[in-house]
Amino acid sequence: MARTETSAGTPAPGADDPEPAESRTPKWSDSTGRWRRGLILAGIALTAAxxxxxxSKVPNAIGNFGSLLQTFLPWLGLVIPVVVGCALLRRSVSALAAALVTALVWLNLFGGLLVDKTGDGGSLMVVSHNVDAENSDPEAxxxxxxxxxxxxLALQEIPEGQEEVYDGQLAQExxxxxVQGTVGLWSRYPMSRTQDIDIGMGWPRAMRSTVATPQGEVAAYVAHLPSVRVEFRSGFTAGKRDRAADTLAEAIAADSQDRVVLLGDLNGTMNDRALAPLTSQLRSTQGAAGAGFGFSFPAxxxxxxxxxxxxxxxxPVSSWTLPATGSDHLPVAARLDL
Structure with missing residues (x-):
């Protein structure tokens, strides 16, 4: 095909010109562009990292945002596949590098939870379950x-008047x-020195009992800390829960019994700084002997x-969640060696 030329003998614009550089698809071989592309994606990944x-440095001064972030901290890892996918489309080396950094940070924090640390045996099996006051089939x-x-077996959120319903199904085992207020403890072994623990709610939502197991005594605590809310104006409202956690932690710290187990709905994760008074003196069975995150809410x-x-x-020997019941929480279980 003949080339169209201008009167000066040069090809006419657009005749057989190659595609303008600015409209070409980015190539990985473009060493400068591949680093400059995707800087916003890289920034998102590095912000998550x-x-x-x-x-722990994110302040709680405004809406308890630090505690809210810590409650859902593992989910920041979702940024990684999103950034990687977009980086591949954009052919951005900088975004891929930032995603790799974020992935390494996530694995450093949470990779250990993905390893199956469960073992066999255990002389004491414990279960804790928020049975939900609105449970439509408490007998089941x-x-x-x-x-x-x-x-x-520790239960929380037992509605008034339903103690007999639960005990009717549990008494044989x-x-x-x-039962103290809305929390209760059922045991195969004798219980003594049972009392409620005042955590500032106006009615009992925590209790302690000494359980005489065949391997020796264990101080068993059952607790249902106040609920938290995420509201548009006030943010993460957790003041009552935080104060209750402090009070409960003081009671456990003062307990003379060497062997202690706390079973309950704490309305907070192990990462939440507000539970540090408890988590600093007690080990999580899921973290020590579980497989995965052991998420329990919502069911x-x-x-x-x-x-x-x-x-x-x-x-802790093993830790896991049990199948769903009629509650909005999953039961959690662990086997322990005394």
């Missing part, structure tokens, strides 16, 4: 828990029990673990 590394929930194989699609089994002077 910084939030994970410095989560109790039957499921009775068949769990637990030696100690658990001959000893006590239909668990995204966080606010139901905890924490121990002192006891060795």
């Amino acid at each position: 910084a939030a994970m590394l410095l989560h 929930t109790a039957r499921n828990l009775a068949g769990s194989g637990a030696d100690l 658990f001959p000893y029990h006590s 239909d699609f668990p995204v966080t673990r606010i139901d905890q089994i924490l121990v002192r002077g006891l060795e």
Whole structure:
């Protein structure tokens, strides 16, 4: 095909000209452009990495944002696949590098939870479950828990007047029990020195009992810390929960019993700084002997673990969640060596 030329003998614009440089698809071989492209993506990834590394420094002054961030901290990892996908489309080396940094930070913080640390055995099995005051079938929930194989069973959010409903299904497996307010403990072994723990709610939502197991005594605490809310104007409202956690931690710190287990809905994760008075003196069974994050709430699609089994002077052997009941929480379980 003949080339069209101007009167000066040069090709006419657009005749057989190559595609303008600015409209060409970016190539990986473009060493300068591949680093300059995707800087916003890189910034997003590095911001997520910084939030994970410095989560304890994020202030709670405005809406308790620091605690809110820590509650859902593992989910910042979702930034990684999004940035990687967009970086591949943009052919951005800088965004890929930033995503790699973020992935390394995430693995450093949470990679250990992905390793299956569960073991065999354990001389004491414990289960904790927020049974939900609006549970439409408490009898079925109790039957499921009775068949769990637990030696100690802690329940939270027992509605007024439903103690008999639960005990009717549990009494055969658990001959000893006590309910204080809306929390209760059922046991295969004798219980003594049972009392409620005042955590400032106006009615009992925490209790302690000494359980005489075949391997020795254990101080068993059951607690349901105040709920938290995420509101547009006030942010993450957790003041009551934080104060209750402090009070409960003081009681456990003063307990003369060497072996202690805390079972309950703490309305907070192990990462939440507000629970530090508790988590600094007690170990999480899920963190020590679980497989995965052990998310327990909400039951239909668990995204966080606010139901905890924490121990002192006891060795976690395994930790896991049980199948859903009629509650909006999943039961959590652990096997312990005394």
